[in-house]
Amino acid sequence: MEVSRQPNETARTAERGPRARTRKLMLDTATRLMQSGITPSISEVAEAAEVSRATAYRYFPSQAALVHAVVDEALGPILDWSSDSPDARTRVTDLLATAMPRIDEFEATFKAALKLSLDQWAQRQAGTLGNEPLFTRGHRIDLLRCATAPLQGTVPPEARERLAQALSLVFGVEVLIVLKDIWGLSSDRAHSVAVWAANALVQAAVREAGGQG
Amino acid sequence: MEVSRQPNETARTAERGPRARTRKLMLDTATRLMQSGITPSISEVAEAAEVSRATAYRYFPSQAALVHAVVDEALGPILDWSSDSPDARTRVTDLLATAMPRIDEFEATFKAALKLSLDQWAQRQAGTLGNEPLFTRGHRIDLLRCATAPLQGTVPPEARERLAQALSLVFGVEVLIVLKDIWGLSSDRAHSVAVWAANALVQAAVREAGGQG
DNA sequence: AAATTTATGAGACGCGAGTATCATAAAGAT
DNA sequence: ATCTTTATGATACTCGCGTCTCATAAATTT
Known part of the structure; x- marks a missing residue:
């Protein structure tokens, strides 16, 4: 055998x-x-x-397989998140409160994962790699669609989609990289900037749709 | 010799x-x-x-030195950007219009640079590397401080700083990674999402300071 | 307990990155 | 034209990652 x-x-x-x-x-x-x-x-x-x-x-x-497995463990509580609040801003804030500390705690792990996904992207561009699924899976997409779900009826679908896309920019390791490594902020400060930005985005989407902020 | x-x-x-x-x-x-x-x-x-x-x-x-040099060339027009518009939103939009297409054009280069900076970060965490300056230099900081300068007098300094920090989240390769690779958007769509988000953030900062949107 | 299947460890091998050495070719000075 | 300085190329070497083989140890079956 x-x-x-x-x-x-x-x-x-x-x-x-x-x-x-x-x-x-x-x-x-x-x-x-x-x-x-x-x-x-x-x-x-x-x-x-x-x-x-x-x-x-x-x-x-490979190192990739290893990091992949570690990330799966680190993601744990983030993937389990859900909220039944009727207010989108509450949901978003709550999601960030769940995800950001966890990402911060496993910062090295998530950065390693990002590095690997960049590796895979480069290899794919060079044609070395086939069409294997990219490392980065779209957990963000589902989580943010759920977080913005209360805006159904208030904000039209396209605008809601755009909001989710914009929110995904303030939700992930990239936030830590930019705010901690480039700006030199503390973890707490980074988190609060992300929360402020997220709320601002939701508010903008609501206002644009004619809702009251 | x-x-x-x-x-x-x-x-x-x-x-x-x-x-x-x-x-x-x-x-x-x-x-x-x-x-x-x-x-x-x-x-x-x-x-x-x-x-x-x-x-x-x-x-x-090293490969790092090489990428560093290539990035310096690729940055060119971005670093030269400036604006004398009195409107912060116009400045920000204009900055994005200058930077994003360039970043998109040199996507592979900037991704390679990001990868290298992650490498250096990891090595520093592990104590392997001394206190050499990190790869990622803070060009974003200066550019965004300049872009938000018109808000002097309208928005208090701390809030302006926070706005610049938030804006830096929607301005960089990370935006392309998230919107193109994860969401599957086109370059144009990614750009327009970034612009929308940036404007929303500026608007939120202005409103919060009591200004008129 | 004996036999069989499965997991482990030790070591050899190839490959690519980065370093070091030495001889030769090209450029510049007089 | 000769001599000195500087740039280049060929080659050999180390080192770490990943693969492979084979013998042995542990677990499982009967």
């Missing part, structure tokens, strides 16, 4: 057995390393987790 | 001589390659420019 197949457990498949154990060990180690600021190579994770390089590569064939 | 020193010509120093000639040749080649979607390694540029690897490394000791 072939040994070279990786287990196709996605995130929470196959909870028991040695494979799951080793996989979890590696994932935890990788998460820990990333939290400490490193974007570890497979070799580094292998050493830190005290498994051989060969074994490590059996579970995560 | 040592040969190993690179010329410390920044961008436009030492216009003549063989060094300048080779440097320009490499820079042009690198720009061309990047425009075609590749983020070339020094070796690739060397081959395409038909100089030896050794020579290439004498001019650009």
